[in-house]
Amino acid sequence: MAAITLKHINKEYGDGYAAVKDVSLDIGDGEFMILVGPSGCGKSTVLRMIVGLEDITSGDIEIGGQRVNEKAPRDRNLSMVFQNYALYPHLTVYENIAFPLRLAKTPDAQVDERVRNAADLLELEEHLERKPANLSGGQRQRVAMGRAIVREAQAFLFDEPLSNLDAKLRGQMRTEISRLQKRLGITTVYVTHDQVEAMTLGDRVAVLRKGILQQCATPRELYEQPANLFVAGFIGSPPMNFIPATVTDDGFNTPFGDVQLPGDRTAGLGDQEVVLLGARPEHFDDASVVDEAVKDRGLTFDAHVDVIEWLGNEQFAYVPYEAPEDITRQLAELERELDSEALRTQLVVALDAASRLPEGQTASLWLDLRKVHVFDPATGDNLTLVSADSAPGASEELEREAEATVERDMSDTGPADSAAAGSTPDRVDGAERPTDTTP
């Protein structure tokens, strides 16, 4: 067990390609840290540098306060689960798990005890004598984890361990990994490109983009206070809507009407003429069900809903709109970076599953302006965040406030606002850790 510290880590490949640029991270003892980002963002490279499979171009990595830059992987005492598991096919499950112990020349009795313990923990007892080739994907994955936990390593490193499993099994194993990590309390670094895994597993999540660390915060903070356009677009599914707006004397001019935002939302606004307003799908609602008491805190507008997707627990309405060309191009660029493709500028609106908004017609929608973020399209910075950061302890305050709002809504107002405010936190709540450590 040990803390892992990354100090200004750089990685440049032989051909001059800089995969990781000046990444600094402080991973606390026992913390579950997620490295997340679209493919090619350098997250796996960071992990491989920690474990020692990749040379560090510059910067320092410390494990348990000791600089390990030049140490071979075997001397770092870390254990790693590979994306394709990398089980030894010529050995039985038992010997696979025992492999690190055999290398360390552990006495047989102790090997047996520890392998049995690990197998017990991962429910692999009845497979111990089988070969990896005869196991299912999930079982192989568990063997790989067994091999990692059998040794008293200083930290666990996971490199997209669930990406080869099917969706259902992935969900189960996710919970299993989370449970295991809490039980063992060992520092864990987990690489994934899946933002759901990132949100649900991590104590803290580090978002990387093109080798640069964008933001490292608790899942809740990432969701509620994304540092920039990239993080805002990456975290959340469906992603945050970005609405182009021109700054006017008394507010913003958007394709959906003029809006005025609460003061704290625009504190970072300088002399920008055009901004992007970021609004999560669940911050919209069907205007007809919004409580009168909160209605004037938001923007009510009419829009043409062309497609509705009903998912049972909620539904998404799609509202296409026209945006200036340069903004469209920038949004498309952002989408490409996020490994998706924007076909058209559209709003995604999450509605209560009970809502019966008709498809293909104009509907009256409502946007909660208290939750809107303002982004500078040139730099991508979140101008709202600047204001939140300026007040010390703002994030906790905001969190508490948000929770209080949900409770209040649940108890005394109608279903309308609770649906709007409640649907997001619901999703995040599941992910929230009791050990939420805000840096």
Add this chain to the structure above:
Amino acid sequence: MREYSTRQRVLWIVGGALIIIYCLFPVAWLTSLSFKAPADLTNRQFLPTEPSTENYEQILPGGSAADLFMPALRNSIGISLIATFIAVVLAMFAAYAIARLDFSGKRLILTSALAVAIFPVVSIVTPLFNLWRNIGLYDTWPGLIIPYLSLTLPLSIWTMSAFFREIPWEMEQAAQVDGATSWQAFRRVIVPLAAPGVFTTAIISFFIAWNDFVYGISLTSTSAARPVPAALSFFTGESQFVEPTGAISAAAIIVTIPVVVLVLIFQRRIVAGLTNGAVKG
């Protein structure tokens, strides 16, 4: 799997049978010849009129040609095994380096290995004969093992580096993270995984050495090092008018047996894809 119509299936079976008969007919004839008595040899019949083991008795211990055949058999086995062993061990390290490491001259090694492998044997044999005589390697085991290595080593390097390349690099990295040194990772993970490749290579090397005739006949003069293929040409009949065909056939059958046995033993290992289950299925 494609479904075949009855007509197609019959054609496949007939075609297959024809090929098998074509390939095995000489072997069958050789077998039949080896059981024929000397008087029977030229009777133009496939089956011996009266099967006899006379030819085998002649070449096995106690027979008249035993002092020619038995040392040759010993030489063949010894020389081929040693040449194979050295080739496989050396090729294992070379192929691992070629598959895993990035060093300058990698392509040069591979292409020169290929060049050596296809170099015509007859063109080296005369200079080698002179050289061996001068340095005292003529008619010795090393005198044959060394030229055999020049044939087997390049081929072994090529086949094994192909096998090593197939092994996912993660296996080795996993071993290193698990606490293995490079040597431990090689010995405990890579070599067992490459076992099918090692066996395939070993068998191919063994055959090359076992079947060689040109080096065998040119670089030896006595039974001290003469291998079986060369020794066969020294068989004589009971008189100069009797062809030694029967004895040669019997010897040929005997030297074929180890080859067949080897292939049968190792075919499962050769075919088995041992890396199954290493990575996601």
